[in-house]
Amino acid sequence: MSMQDDSTGDHEGHSALVAEYVLGLLPAGQHERVGRLIEADAGLRAERDFWVARFAALDGGFEEVPPPAHLYAAIEARAFGGAEGKRVSLWESLALWRGIAAGALAVAVAAVGFNLMQPRFDADQMAVQLVAALQAHEGSGVEFVAVYDQAQGAVRITSLKGAAVPDKDFELWYINGDQPAVSMGVIPVNARLEIPLDAEAKASIGPGTVLAVTLEQTGGSPTGVAQGPIVALGPATAI
């Protein structure tokens, strides 16, 4: 879906269309189509988020009205009745990742709970899983969570806080004791990434290994040695 956006008028029109979408003014069929177009385009998503946030400032116009007391029991029955059986994989649960980053032991316990909830017939799946909450370092405001699944030989990492820095990339490293940091590559800020590990990394990463993120030039450090500041780090622990 593209066209030349060669006039200001066009762009204004599109912005107004997204605003109409957010206000809910479009008829059903069109609402759905515009919604799909927005989902598929980062610029339009930003436009939508802009309007959602700005109009949200009008939310004070909604008067509070307590709902009748008997509703809650019905809501619990509907909410907890069916959906509970749905399996949520650790990887899919973004909120769980965030919770882990909050560093609460309770959350780590919940993570184990999640694992136990999943049926396990395969001995391989009992292999080690490690989680590392990479907390912001020196006020960087950047946080990540990484999970290492030994059975899959991959590290999965997602950012929790922080924004991309123009002309810079975040690079992930693992560090064992006094040994030099080893790069695991450049990582995105607003997406999850799965990094397959080579044999050496697989053999090296274990409980206590520290994962760190540095801010490097675009494309990552050219020398294989971290050059930029550490913005987040944390040790891997077994879950």
Add this chain to the structure above:
Amino acid sequence: MRCRSGRAPHRKRSGRACARRQIITTPSKDIADLIARCALRDRAAFRLLYERTSAKLFGVTLRILKDRSEAEEAIQEVYVKIWQRADRYVAGNTSPISWLVAVARNHALDILRARRPVAEDIDVALELPDGGPSPERAAEDSQARSRIEHCLGTLDPDRAEAVRGAYLDGYSYEELASRFAVPLNTMRTWLRRSLIKLKECLTT
């Protein structure tokens, strides 16, 4: 027209500042934590979240649906959705209460939309550009609030009222046209121009 009930909690301007103060009495961090705990299937957190936010969200469904029993049905569906989708809340993008209000508002609007007669598509180009200038991340809440009020104030009062009516009451173009006694196409032109003006004001 669906404005059939005299019980509609339609609120005049004077009430706005007061209602606004109420939402921020529960710190937004607490609400965000409760949402995150819901994503972890913490039922106690869900109950707390409901206790703290249901009056606001019921107010949303009631104002838009303008029918108490429909609003009661809708609020149940809204909280089931919140429970199921709690993991989609991304802290930082919007304030947690705004996110909850949006879930309730969108749900109520979906109900209305499904009920409206099939309308002809509005004559706008559906072809959309790739990207385009990306608007800056929304400013802090309090700033945004005074900003939108200020910018609505730069529009003709009728048009500002139409924008509010669309947002707060979920009015369709047809309903707005009849409320303001103008032809449908005039209303569309009004609103679109107003939205363009609003965008200009909000981004300068």
